[in-house]
Amino acid sequence: MSTPARTMPSRATEIVGAANFTDDPGELAKYAVDGLRPGGAVQPGSAEEVAEMVKLAVAERFAVIPIGARTKLGMGMPPSRYDLAIDMTRLDRVISYDPGDLTLSVEAGIPLARLSDVLAQRKQFLPLAGPFYERATVGGTLASGADSPLRQMYGTARDFVLGMEFVTGDGAQAKSGGRVVKNVSGYDLHKLMLGAIGSLGVITRVNFKTFPLSAETRDWLAGFPRAEDAFAFANSVRKSPLAAQSVEVFDRRTMAMLSAELSVEQSEWDVAISAAGNEPVLERSANDLQTLARNGNAATFTALDSSRANTLQAAIREFPALMEKRSSDSVIVKATALPARMVENVQSFLSIAAERGLPCAILARGVGVIYFALLPAEREIARLTQCAKEMFSAAGKRGICATIVRCPLEVKREINIWGAAAGDFALMQQVKQAFDPHGILAPGRFVGGL
Amino acid sequence: MDRPLLHELEQFLGKDSVLSRPEDLLLYEYDGSVEIARPQCIVFPRTATDVVRIVGLANRYKIPIVGRGAGTGLSGGALARHGGIIVSFARMNRILEIDAENQRAVVQPGVVNSDLNAAVAAAGLHFAPDPSSQKACTIGGNVSENAGGPHTLAYGVTTNHILGLEMVMPAGELVRIGGKALDTPSYDLCGLFVGSEGTLALVTEITVRLTRLPEAVKTLLAIYDRVDGATETVVEITGRGITPAACEMLDGWTLRAVEAWVHAGFPLDSAAVLLIEVDGLREAVEQHAKDISEVCKMHGAREVRVARDAAERDLLWKGRKNAFGAVGRLSPTYYVQDGVIPRTKLPQTLREIERIGKENGFEIGNIFHAGDGNLHPIILFDAREPKQFERAVSTADAIIRFCIEMGGAITGEHGVGMEKDRLMPLLFSEADLALMRRVRDAFNPAGLLNPGKIFPTGKGCGEVRIRPMPQRGSTMTTPRVGGDIA
Numbered sequence: 001m002s003t004p005a006r007t008m009p010s011r012a013t014e015i016v017g018a019a020n021f022t023d024d025p026g027e028l029a030k031y032a033v034d035g036l037r038p039g040g041a042v043q044p045g046s047a048e049e050v051a052e053m054v055k056l057a058v059a060e061r062f063a064v065i066p067i068g069a070r071t072k073l074g075m076g077m078p079p080s081r082y083d084l085a086i087d088m089t090r091l092d093r094v095i096s097y098d099p100g101d102l103t104l105s106v107e108a109g110i111p112l113a114r115l116s117d118v119l120a121q122r123k124q125f126l127p128l129a130g131p132f133y134e135r136a137t138v139g140g141t142l143a144s145g146a147d148s149p150l151r152q153m154y155g156t157a158r159d160f161v162l163g164m165e166f167v168t169g170d171g172a173q174a175k176s177g178g179r180v181v182k183n184v185s186g187y188d189l190h191k192l193m194l195g196a197i198g199s200l201g202v203i204t205r206v207n208f209k210t211f212p213l214s215a216e217t218r219d220w221l222a223g224f225p226r227a228e229d230a231f232a233f234a235n236s237v238r239k240s241p242l243a244a245q246s247v248e249v250f251d252r253r254t255m256a257m258l259s260a261e262l263s264v265e266q267s268e269w270d271v272a273i274s275a276a277g278n279e280p281v282l283e284r285s286a287n288d289l290q291t292l293a294r295n296g297n298a299a300t301f302t303a304l305d306s307s308r309a310n311t312l313q314a315a316i317r318e319f320p321a322l323m324e325k326r327s328s329d330s331v332i333v334k335a336t337a338l339p340a341r342m343v344e345n346v347q348s349f350l351s352i353a354a355e356r357g358l359p360c361a362i363l364a365r366g367v368g369v370i371y372f373a374l375l376p377a378e379r380e381i382a383r384l385t386q387c388a389k390e391m392f393s394a395a396g397k398r399g400i401c402a403t404i405v406r407c408p409l410e411v412k413r414e415i416n417i418w419g420a421a422a423g424d425f426a427l428m429q430q431v432k433q434a435f436d437p438h439g440i441l442a443p444g445r446f447v448g449g450l
Numbered sequence: 451m452d453r454p455l456l457h458e459l460e461q462f463l464g465k466d467s468v469l470s471r472p473e474d475l476l477l478y479e480y481d482g483s484v485e486i487a488r489p490q491c492i493v494f495p496r497t498a499t500d501v502v503r504i505v506g507l508a509n510r511y512k513i514p515i516v517g518r519g520a521g522t523g524l525s526g527g528a529l530a531r532h533g534g535i536i537v538s539f540a541r542m543n544r545i546l547e548i549d550a551e552n553q554r555a556v557v558q559p560g561v562v563n564s565d566l567n568a569a570v571a572a573a574g575l576h577f578a579p580d581p582s583s584q585k586a587c588t589i590g591g592n593v594s595e596n597a598g599g600p601h602t603l604a605y606g607v608t609t610n611h612i613l614g615l616e617m618v619m620p621a622g623e624l625v626r627i628g629g630k631a632l633d634t635p636s637y638d639l640c641g642l643f644v645g646s647e648g649t650l651a652l653v654t655e656i657t658v659r660l661t662r663l664p665e666a667v668k669t670l671l672a673i674y675d676r677v678d679g680a681t682e683t684v685v686e687i688t689g690r691g692i693t694p695a696a697c698e699m700l701d702g703w704t705l706r707a708v709e710a711w712v713h714a715g716f717p718l719d720s721a722a723v724l725l726i727e728v729d730g731l732r733e734a735v736e737q738h739a740k741d742i743s744e745v746c747k748m749h750g751a752r753e754v755r756v757a758r759d760a761a762e763r764d765l766l767w768k769g770r771k772n773a774f775g776a777v778g779r780l781s782p783t784y785y786v787q788d789g790v791i792p793r794t795k796l797p798q799t800l801r802e803i804e805r806i807g808k809e810n811g812f813e814i815g816n817i818f819h820a821g822d823g824n825l826h827p828i829i830l831f832d833a834r835e836p837k838q839f840e841r842a843v844s845t846a847d848a849i850i851r852f853c854i855e856m857g858g859a860i861t862g863e864h865g866v867g868m869e870k871d872r873l874m875p876l877l878f879s880e881a882d883l884a885l886m887r888r889v890r891d892a893f894n895p896a897g898l899l900n901p902g903k904i905f906p907t908g909k910g911c912g913e914v915r916i917r918p919m920p921q922r923g924s925t926m927t928t929p930r931v932g933g934d935i936a
Binding site: 099101156158159173178189194200214242243277281340341368403418422430433434447 | 790
């Protein structure tokens with residue numbers, strides 16, 4: 001923090017109250033992003049206070065990072081500057097919930113798990129099953145662009161966020177969309193906020209479409225000796241008339257970490273399928289899946305009871321958290337490929353990791369998203385970096401996108417975790433300029449240093 | 451129009467790709483809405499490079515430029531409000547790639563929605579957005595307007611099915627966003643450009659997501675003696691956690707108009723019908739159809755018919771999708787509105803629409819996407835009578851204001867265009883609009899791309915709405931009838 005810090009305590013205290021401002025170094029350590037600690041942190045109690053804080057930041061040229069439950073602060077590139085953390089966790093109310101309309105409006109700081117309890121009382125849910133579920137906030141989950149296994153059926157947040165209120169980089173409170181399920185009034189600006197890691201605005205309120213909880217769900221696990229067969233089976237499920245909620249493929253090491261208590265036969269590769277519906281639908285799904293698995297050279301096919309199913313689904317959801325726990329130096333590369341082309345990309349990554357002698361774990365979503373974790377046994381930044389670089393280059397040669405969703409800071413010094421900027425970078429810069437003309441929101445963290 | 455500009459356009463596009471005679475211009479001064487505005491010429495590019503050059507010329511001559519698909523839009527989106535060049539994508543109508551294995555297709559913007567559907571049906575796939583104009587409307591137009599349709603209740607609107615775009619920006623550069631794979635590391639630019647009503651870029655190629663055709667479909671027709679019975683049914687179906695593929699309502703007046711023409715089998719003495727479709731796995735469809743029938747009867751449906759085969763189902767849908775042709779036989783001019791409300795507010799909103807109609811001396815028919823609360827009141831008026839059109843517009847405005855009071859929005863699928871720009875402040879604050887303007891100006895700084903759309907201009911509506919652009923030989927001074935409606 002440089003000179004502007006002197007004005008921060010008095011002004012921030014005026015805006016949010018003394019109890020909601022801190023410049024205590026111990027406290028501020030909690031808000032450190034990639035080793036950089038802000039000069040102050042506030043916990044605003046309203047969108048107006050957020051806007052006032054951003055206006056203060058504009059006036060003083062403070063760089064601001066909006067923060068939720070601090071579960072994914074390691075995302076993105078290291079900030080180029082960082083003066084003020086805006087901690088959104090006090091903004092945690094349900095503003096309105098109309099179960100009959102299947103619509104919901106919440107403040108951004110509400111934790112996913114708490115929201116899920118509210119919805120469950122009315123037999124509804126939000127398919128926003130992001131990692132760090134117990135603590136992660138709605139705002140942070142949306143800003144981080146986290147996806148979930150449920151995207152197989154429900155898509156990602158862009159498919160069920162109806163509207164948003166946010167504070168832009170000039171301190172203006174703005175909104176887009178609305179609270180009805182169908183709406184084309186004005187530009188869908190809120191979509192830009194998704195996955196932008198706070199570089200365009202501070203999300204203060206989100207309107208969602210909610211979904212009815214099914215009477216029953218069932219889960220199955222099919223084990224395969226070969227990756228080709230596992231991915232081919234996932235593909236055959238995707239192409240069948242069955243409406244699976246999630247189709248996830250993972251390797252033996254992932255399986256071992258996901259759950260020790262599942263007590264199913266060990267396979268090199270597993271495919272977990274989840275389906276929802278009434279009894280006849282689930283019976284039919286069970287039969288069809290078993291046939292598909294058998295025809296697809298499955299070694300095992302297991303129907304999971306609900307307790308094992310819940311354990312497995314929660315573990316799949318928490319994959320990034322589990323990798324982090326396993327090794328603080330873990331690197332998770334995310335690559336998106338066409339669904340039928342996933343296996344060749346996975347195998348190319350596997351051979352790179354093997355050549356570099358790095359243990360790895362894989363989780364792939366049937367829709368075409370691969371999470372490939374490198375799990376070094378000891379601290380070996382150079383090898384990790386080299387391996388990640390080679391994976392990026394292999395992905396580039398296949399024309400697929402690869403990014404790093406988590407890695408040690410030292411790796412970020414050697415490699416741009418977003419990959420090379422693409423042909424749309426000029427458009428991104430124009431968007432950034434329109435939302436954050438002074439460049440004070442999370443500067444440097446997003447693609448191309450935005 | 452500038453002779454040198456026409457000459458330059460003709461030089462690189464060819465004479466058969468540029469229209470500028472008054473009788474040609476007349477055909478492009480309207481779309482499916484009640485708006486009129488005359489362009490100065492229409493061009494027909496064949497490639498993205500053509501579009502780049504057209505945009506370059508427009509910039510050099512500082513003349514507005516407006517993209518156009520089939521012109522079936524209902525809010526004036528494809529009209530040259532301030533004159534200029536209309537870029538028709540009619541000749542960029544090739545399906546470039548169908549990747550059935552990965553459920554993707556790459557198309558040019560002029561591909562007709564139902565042509566794409568016909569092309570992928572054999573692979574067991576479809577492009578889910580199905581506006582009622584789908585036999586004519588183009589994927590490019592669907593993208594610009596973020597088009598909906600009856601089946602968007604379960605499948606989502608256009609934006610949920612677009613993965614990538616190639617676009618010519620207003621300054622003339624050709625850019626690609628998104629692609630066949632998911633989650634491109636970038637801002638969600640597709641999310642911004644889809645539904646931007648042609649004000650941010652001209653789309654030259656579209657990558658769409660294709661959806662598996664359902665294994666089974668059941669279409670139900672529920673017949674009511676009370677409108678409230680129908681609206682209450684819709685509320686309860688959702689309340690029970692059932693999401694039908696489609697849930698459409700026709701009120702008594704509309705169903706009689708439709709029946710007289712299409713003979714879909716709607717009983718003439720009923721007050722309302724619901725057309726409900728469920729699809730998916732056979733087992734799910736059976737159960738949902740049973741549950742829905744039960745709900746319909748609980749709310750006073752005197753009869754629930756289930757279409758026995760594809761022919762019966764097609765006939766019911768023909769009644770729904772051709773409704774506006776049927777209305778056109780009864781009234782020379784009508785004005786179709788497009789408002790959204792939370793679906794639980796359907797009963798009181800329909801009562802209010804009836805009251806507003808009576809108060810203003812209009813007959814108002816209702817045919818709409820009940821399941822997602824997307825209303826389409828039809829106001830019949832006589833354009834020959836002075837002031838009738840203005841009164842129809844103010845009646846429509848009263849309905850939209852009520853929708854907003856109910857927590858709704860000013861348009862569910864037709865777009866703001868030049869029809870509702872003046873209503874935007876009812877929904878959005880100065881700050882909201884200022885940000886949207888900043889975004890538009892970031893991409894379209896000279897304002898040459900589709901000017902006069904979405905943003906309130908401060909002009910009186912009647913003035914802009916009715917009078918065509920000053921142009922020699924204009925004879926049309928009355929508004930037109932609306933076209934198909936999603």
